[in-house]
Amino acid sequence: MTTILVTRPEPDLGHSTVRLRALNLDAVKLPLMRxxxxxxxxxxxxxxxxxxxxxxxxxxxxxxxxxxxxxxxxxxxxxxxxxxxxxxxxxxxxxxxxxxxxxxxxxxxxxxxxxxxxxxxxxxxxxxxxxxxxxxxxxxxxxxxxxxxxEAEEVPTAIIEQIRDGLIDAGLFYSRRTAAIFADLTRAALGERGLEDFGALCISRKAAEPLAEAGFKRVLVAERPDEEGMMVLALAFARAQNAS
Incomplete structure (x- = not known):
């Protein structure tokens, strides 16, 4: 099962997690702002x-x-x-x-x-x-x-390790600021493999910019800048992941 990191604040974090699980995708919560x-x-x-x-x-x-x-x-x-x-x-x-x-x-x-x-x-x-x-x-x-x-001051070591080990496949990023926080807190710790393999699923090109600039290689942008677009992107990513 594909595992997706959800980085938005509550209560939207909970809503997105429920949506992902309804699509048979696993979800890990990481609120980067409050x-x-x-x-x-x-x-x-x-x-x-x-x-x-x-x-x-x-x-x-x-x-x-x-x-x-x-x-x-x-x-x-x-x-x-x-x-x-x-x-x-x-x-x-x-x-x-x-x-x-x-x-x-x-x-x-x-x-x-x-x-x-x-x-x-x-x-x-x-x-x-x-x-x-x-x-x-x-x-x-x-x-x-x-x-x-x-803003969150750190990303738990357990989540960093799960991304590095391929146990968390991708993350959802709903704003440029959230993407920038994640990039700043993780890029040094993830190493080349993490930057190469982790899927950064972004609501807009603007949100994608900090991740691409930080060296993440698999940066994808939703066709629609809303929750529906993000769920479609997550499902498409999972299907591509399972087919490879």
Whole structure:
């Protein structure tokens, strides 16, 4: 049975693990980041034309602060189906999914032609500048960091050894930052064999870059930048592995 390392934070880590096992793939959990809610002041909902969500973690942080109800009447522009489902679960009724990348989110908001600024609860670190991107379309953005992701400081020796020995065949990488953390923590310890054999299954080309730069040889990118795309990639990898 093919064994896949799952590197995303909880609760998404658990969801992906269940999906992999339903595909008859073994899964090993390695959360490389942990969400911590921040408590900066939040603006009132009045005067906004919608709320932009580039990660479900922003919604979870708002929920942890008991702040969802204040914004539940705003349209939600979600980067993908996962964050859209999270918004619906929390009670938002007007939820629109960009079904893709940060660039797709920008397009979704711009094409909706909001007549008021967009509220953007986000992480403390950003992979894209929504304010600049939407500013080019004449749309204002008010950003408030509502969470940060704490990075793991090490990868357990047992996992390093399992990768080196071929007992963990591949890993799922859902962000550039997670991929970079993994590369930094493992490349020296894995050695040539680990870098050669381990399959790095990435949600996007951007996420794949740190792994390729670190010397990993089997770096693959999902056709779709979402969970469905990652599961298809994992299954295709496993079938190719078993056929060889």
């Amino acid at each position: 969400r911590v809610t921040l408590f900066h002041d939040l603006p009132p909902a009045e005067g906004f034309g919608g709320i932009a969500i580039s990660s479900a973690n922003a919604l979870r942080a708002l929920d942890e602060r008991g702040a969802v109800r204040a914004y539940e009447n705003l349209p939600v522009f979600a980067v993908g189906d996962g964050s859209a489902r999270e918004a619906q679960f929390l009670g938002f009724t007007d939820v629109r999914s960009a079904n893709g990348s940060f660039e797709d989110l920008v397009t979704l908001i711009a094409e909706s032609r909001p007549t008021a600024p967009i509220f953007y609860p986000s992480g403390s670190r950003l992979s894209g500048d929504l304010n600049a991107a939407l500013g080019a379309h004449g749309v204002g953005v008010t950003r408030v960091p509502v969470y940060e992701m704490e």
